[in-house]
Amino acid sequence: MSKRIGILTSGGDCPGLNAIIRAVVKCASQKGWEVYGIPYGTDGFLRLEDGKCHSQDFELKANCYELPGLLHGIDILQFLSGSILGSLSKGDPGDRAIAQTIIKGYQDLKLDALIAVGGDGSIDIIYDLAQQGQWNIVAIPKTIDNDVPFTERSVGFDTALDKVTSALYDLTFTAASHDRTMIVEVMGRDAGHLALASGIAGGADVILIPELISKIDEDLITDLCIRIAKLRQSGRKFSLIVIAEGVKNQTGERQKAISDYLAQQIDRVSHQLCLTDKPEFCDLDKIETRSLILGHIQRSGTPSSYDRLLAATFAKKAVDLIADEKYNQLVVWQNGTVQIESLDEVVSYIKQRHQLGICPSPVDPNGLLVQTARSLGIYLGV
Numbered sequence: 019m020s021k022r023i024g025i026l027t028s029g030g031d032c033p034g035l036n037a038i039i040r041a042v043v044k045c046a047s048q049k050g051w052e053v054y055g056i057p058y059g060t061d062g063f064l065r066l067e068d069g070k071c072h073s074q075d076f077e078l079k080a081n082c083y084e085l086p087g088l089l090h091g092i093d094i095l096q097f098l099s100g101s102i103l104g105s106l107s108k109g110d111p112g113d114r115a116i117a118q119t120i121i122k123g124y125q126d127l128k129l130d131a132l133i134a135v136g137g138d139g140s141i142d143i144i145y146d147l148a149q150q151g152q153w154n155i156v157a158i159p160k161t162i163d164n165d166v167p168f169t170e171r172s173v174g175f176d177t178a179l180d181k182v183t184s185a186l187y188d189l190t191f192t193a194a195s196h197d198r199t200m201i202v203e204v205m206g207r208d209a210g211h212l213a214l215a216s217g218i219a220g221g222a223d224v225i226l227i228p229e230l231i232s233k234i235d236e237d238l239i240t241d242l243c244i245r246i247a248k249l250r251q252s253g254r255k256f257s258l259i260v261i262a263e264g265v266k267n268q269t270g271e272r273q274k275a276i277s278d279y280l281a282q283q284i285d286r287v288s289h290q291l292c293l294t295d296k297p298e299f300c301d302l303d304k305i306e307t308r309s310l311i312l313g314h315i316q317r318s319g320t321p322s323s324y325d326r327l328l329a330a331t332f333a334k335k336a337v338d339l340i341a342d343e344k345y346n347q348l349v350v351w352q353n354g355t356v357q358i359e360s361l362d363e364v365v366s367y368i369k370q371r372h373q374l375g376i377c378p379s380p381v382d383p384n385g386l387l388v389q390t391a392r393s394l395g396i397y398l399g400v
C-alpha cells in the first residue's frame with residue numbers, strides 16, 4: 019500500500035544525517051511512497067502552519083539532490099555532512115499551544131508515519147509529541163556522543179572518532195618537537211565514549227572521562243604530574259592528554275574549556291612539585307602545556323564508511339517497519355546487526371536517567387575499552 023512519510027533530523031548535527039535521508043528516500047521510492055522532509059526538526063511543522071511553507075516545498079524526490087551539468091547523476095548526498103533539512107538543537111516546544119500546532123502540522127501533511135532522527139533528548143521530546151498527536155513514529159539514533167541507550171552505535175560517532183584520532187596523530191608531532199604536554203578537549207556532553215575510544219586509537223598517555231573521575235582534584239593533578247615526570251624520565255619527553263568535555267573541575271562543576279583549566283592546574287602543581295627535592299620531580303619544571311578544544315570540527319567531514327553503512331541499514335529497517343505498520347520503535351545496533359527497541363521503554367529509561375542527572379548510556383567503567391586502556395598503560399585517573 020502506498021504511503022506518505024515524513025523525515026526530520028533533530029538535535030546537534032553529525033556526519034551521516036544526509037546518508038540517512040538519502041537511504042530513506044531511496045528505500046521509500048522503491049516502494050512508490052512519497053517522502054516529505056520536515057525542515058529544522060519539529061519546527062518545520064510550525065512553518066507549515068503559519069503559511070511560510072507548503073507541503074509541496076517539503077517533498078523529497080529520489081533524484082532531487084543530484085548535481086547539475088556533467089556531474090549530473092552523481093548521487094552526492096551520502097558524502098555530505100550536516101543535514102539538508104537543517105536541525106534543531108533545542109527541540110522542546112515548551113509551550114502547550116506550540117506543541118499543539120506542531121502536532122497539527124503532522125496531521126495537515128497527512129503523513130502515515132514519521133521517521134525521527136535524533137539523540138536521546140530529541141527522541142524523548144518527539145516521542146511525547148507523537149504520543150499526544152497519535153503519530154506513527156520510528157526513530158533512528160544519531161550522535162557523536164554515542165550515548166543513546168539500547169544501541170551500541172549511533173550514526174555519527176564513527177566519523178567523529180576518526181576525526182579526533184587523526185587530530186591526535188597530527189598533534190603528536192608538534193608536541194614531540196617541543197617536548198610539550200598537549201591537552202585535547204573532546205566533545206561528548208556527559209559521556210566519555212569519544213574521548214576514550216579516540217584516546218586509545220590516537221596513542222594518548224592520559225584519558226580523562228567523567229565516568230571514571232568525579233572531578234579534577236588535587237590528588238589527581240599530583241598523580242598526573244608524577245606520571246608525566248616518569249614518562250619524561252623514561253625518554254618520552256612529550257605527552258598527549260585527552261579530556262572529555264564532561265569532566266568536572268575541582269569544585270565538581272562542569273565548566274567551559276576544561277582543557278584550559280587542566281593546563282593551569284598542571285602548571286601550578288608541577289611547579290610546586292619541582293620545588294620539592296625528590297629526584298622524580300627534578301624534571302617537572304620543564305613541563306610546558308598547550309590546550310586545545312577540538313570543538314565542532316568533530317561534527318564535520320564526510321561520513322566514514324561505517325557511518326554510511328549504519329545510516330543505510332537503519333534507514334532500510336525504519337522503512338520496513340513502516341511498511342509493516344510496526345510503529346513506536348527505535349532502530350538500534352546490537353550484536354552486529356540491526357534490531358528494534360520499543361520507544362515506550364527507551365523513552366521512560368531516558369527520562370529516568372535525565373531526572374537523576376545521569377547520562378543515559380555512559381562508558382562502562384569495567385568495560386572492554388577501559389580495561390584495554392589500562393592494559394596499555396594509559397593513565398585514567400583511577
Ligand code: F6P
Pocket residue numbers: 030107137161162163205206207263317
Ligand atoms: O550532542 C552533540 C554535541 O556535539 C555534544 O558533544 C556537545 O556538547 C554539544 O552537542 C554541543 O552543542 P552545540 O552545538 O549546541 O554547542
